[in-house]
Amino acid sequence: MREWAEYTVKEGGGRETIALQGPLLVSSVAMLDRQLRDYADSVQQIDLTDVETIDTVGAWLVVRFAREKDAQIINASEQAERLIAAVKECDSDEPITAPRDKTLIRVPETVGDKVVDMGHGAVGVIGFLGAVMITIGNTIRHPSRLRLKALVRQIELVGVSSLGIIGLMSFLIGVVIAQQGAAQLRQFGAEIYTINLTGRLTLRELGVLMTAIMVAGRSGSAFAAQLGTMKLTEEVDAMRTIGVSPMEALILPRILAAVFMMPLLGFYSSIIAIIGGAVIADITLDIPFLTFLSRIQDVVPIHDLWVGLAKAPVFGLIVALAGCYQGLQVKGNAEEVGARTTQAVVMAIFMVIVLDAFFAVFFSEVGWG
Amino acid sequence: MSDENAIKHEVEKEALPELVNEYEGDCPIVIEGLRNSFGSQVVHEDLSLKVRRGEILGVVGGSGTGKSVLMRSIIGLQIPDEGTVEVFGQDITKAAPDEQIGVRSHWGVLFQGGALFSTLTVEENVEVPLKQFYPELSPEMRQEIARYKVVLSGLPADAASKYPSELSGGMRKRAGLARALSLDPALLFLDEPTAGLDPVGAANFDQLTRELTDTLGLTVFLITHDLDTLYAICDRVAVLADKRVIAVGTIPELLESEHPWIQEYFNGPRSRAAAASHKRGIEKDARRAESDASGNASDTVQGNRGRDNDLAQNAGREAMDKDDGGKA
Incomplete structure (x- = not known):
């Protein structure tokens, strides 16, 4: 049986607080990640009091959500603080897939390349x-x-x-x-x-x-x-x-x-x-x-x-x-x-x-x- | 919500008992009476070794003493003739296939050449273990994880979209490290991580290993020939010779050993040079730590990592504590 991370919404003093519970690990955050992605309301605070364990994936999730909602992270344990700080530094928005031209460009280009290759190949073999x-x-x-x-x-x-x-x-x-x-x-x-x-x-x-x-x-x-x-x-x-x-x-x-x-x-x-x-x-x-x-x-x-x-x-x-x-x-x-x-x-x-x-x-x- | 439940159900149906998280012992790896042989050539005979939680254990030995074979035995790639290998309390040599997988998602391995999948980009390489073990993660999350792991491993962010053949040797090692770290493992196996790197790159890699170990709370099994690595980052060193682990301990402890190979190893000209440069490094670190403490402007994570030197370490901790205090 796997434990899943969950969240509850608390309101207090006009501040919307999301409290995360359970283990924030790569094995347990999948559902929480989906839910938080769909979460539309504004959030001022993210409470980590009830988080049992955390790894960098959990830390990343918290960092991303906090940035998205411009929220504050509160009550993080020492370990969570450390991981969150480490992950924050690793943020980047570089493209992650290899650059790829549009089909309209790519197909003629490939055909051209093949023709040129064939020409070179013929010369190469004769040489x-x-x-x-x-x-x-x-x-x-x-x-x-x-x-x-x-x-x-x-x-x-x-x-x-x-x-x-x-x-x-x-x-x-x-x-x-x-x-x-x-x-x-x-x-x-x-x-x-x-x-x-x-x-x-x-x-x-x-x-x-x-x-x-x-x-x-x-x-x-x-x-x-x-x-x-x-x-x-x-x-x-x-x-x-x-x-x-x-x-x-x-x-x-x-x-x-x-x-x-x-x-x-x-x-x-x-x-x-x-x-x-x-x-x-x-x-x-x-x-x-x-x-x-x-x-x-x-x-x-x-x-x-x-x-x-x-x-x-x-x-x-x-x-x-x-x-x-x-x-x-x-x-x-x-x-x-x-x-x-x-x-x-x-x-x-x-x-x-x-x-x-x-x-x-x-x-x-x-x-x- | 209903499809979420369906996914949950699907995962839980196949989920393995989380034995690793329940493991309470101090030694994630316990090897006892290990014997490995290839044909008539015996590589290990009655080999025993314990790796403590949270330490970086350096494994040294002459060429052909079976360092890599030992690592392969621990991660289950080499079935030993005799003996037990317990990882997080589970016997790898006798574990059923599914039990093994339960452990497998808790270690990361960096092979000597990086062993990246050459037809995938770096980012896709890092994603492979995530897809394999946690298919329920959304694709966006997987990509985000892969992206920060790439940066965490010390690669420039634009390396994520490159293919392994477009990377230099050092970058390939870092990409391999990113893949090894992709599951947030508790155990990290590094097979000669600094071999073939230039001294600057090797020193950076050492520092990265130390930082990650401290930040992520890893236990590291590190095979190396690099004396600088041993002095700089290893908590303990295990020496492989005569088909066994002949000694385990800190370098000062090993220096007291009478064994001729250890004497030769740690008192050779290269070793003395490494020790001397290490000493210089500590002094420098200590000075830097002092200035950090007074300046109070240092970065928490990238703080000081001087080893075997209480002065430097304490100074560094103070710096960090002060930093934390400032934030709260």
Whole structure:
């Protein structure tokens, strides 16, 4: 049971007196505060005789009410006097919410900011790409400066440890393509073309595309978060002061790992997807597993493989570039790391899909339809 | 009126017994036989400590002696292996969750880095505990409370609308203190409040701590490495070493201890410098207090806070008494 602070009104000699009772504590003044806010009559005195205990919140309430009514505080205990004096000094009327523009101003401003940011971002990424190229050039001239250990470590993280999840994803995609493709092709009695569909689609498009998206989600985000945190803890600055180039030590291994691993992962993904298609074809279409695989060799032109493999390193570069660039842009607080990581993934996936469309048109035009 | 009753009813339904207000003992914190370990590394073994009501207890010890772990054990963030930790007579280690909350609204904690919520303004940070524990307070009242707490903690009033990232390290500590004080706690935990502050800022923070303690009647558990803080504001000092509290007492008492670490700590070059500057400070305070007493123009709350020096203290009290007399 909680005790509440209360008040009674006393009149004497033409002086309106409000007597407060009970504990004047943060836990007990809520109701009294509401009542006193609504109190409309004039008050000359505030009597604190019956106040049992008081803290600064209670003192504040008394001070505020006294000032509002221009009333006198009487019979305050020693403790109350002290707290009231302390609180009185802390009065201020500064705004307490962060300044905020009106919506009419804020919305166009935000849009403008975003556009400018996008412009700067595009220039920044191109500049970053240039810096990476220079670093690669330098490393080719002085191969001993390549961080082999870091590179191998990143290859493990980007490539080897993602084999499981990419395999599972690809297998299921192969299953879905073959199963859904067969359901549609059956209407024309052309179920056998399921093999063409699965083989060409996975090798040419989906294998690499889905792998790129997975790598963006797995490794691109990790790059951004790692580098962002290192930026926050001033590790990157510390490296620079010791004369270690973050470009060589941090960025290059990540970018090379992604560029090297993407073709391998894309190829692996395509193969697993074809196996997935073959498995489901064996079960539901009565096409034997090995027949499916041998037909693949006949119906899929070899340039489909080249198309897929040619795209893969480019996608890898984009994913790693976005992750590293956004990671290095982190400054200020921990929240920024999250925001930049999100941006890195969004940017990577968006660019990968745009470029994929571009590649599709390009390869058709050069006769690799 | 009816909705007021509804709110009252709502609050009372969930209200916890006000055990803290009923607590009559002299030691708000009593630790007995505490043992903490991380894996095979034992941090505390059979540690006992009592914190007296109304005192500022400084806790010192070398790096890694478990000062912060001790604080975390008291506020229930670290579950000890053995032992009891009683806060206001309630055993934190065995208390049911709701009992713990009953105690929790009566302490404030200032973490080392301030630990402010970075997405909220300072004012909103101070409001968080109020919203959590006293949702029945009206929003206007909450804002008013937050606003004066910000000023009370020694921040300029316009800092209330700023985000923690816009503040300097010292201001962030003060903002953290404002949040720690937001519930008018009886107990205040400060984890290295002056670490990373410049000497002037640290001295101001010390003085603020002392003033608040005296004005609000706080009990303060203060972890520090700062010798100046120890000399300037701590009533007693507890020394952590060998996994235990090896000594508790005033600095003169500790100086008589034979323990090598204490000897080294209080007789090192930095300690002697701190003691010397403290002595100078007291003399200055005493002079100021005398002039206050004669001038009778000093501010009641900001009165003299000289420690361990009867002359200075008495002079200060006289000054205050005179002031009060003038008002009545």
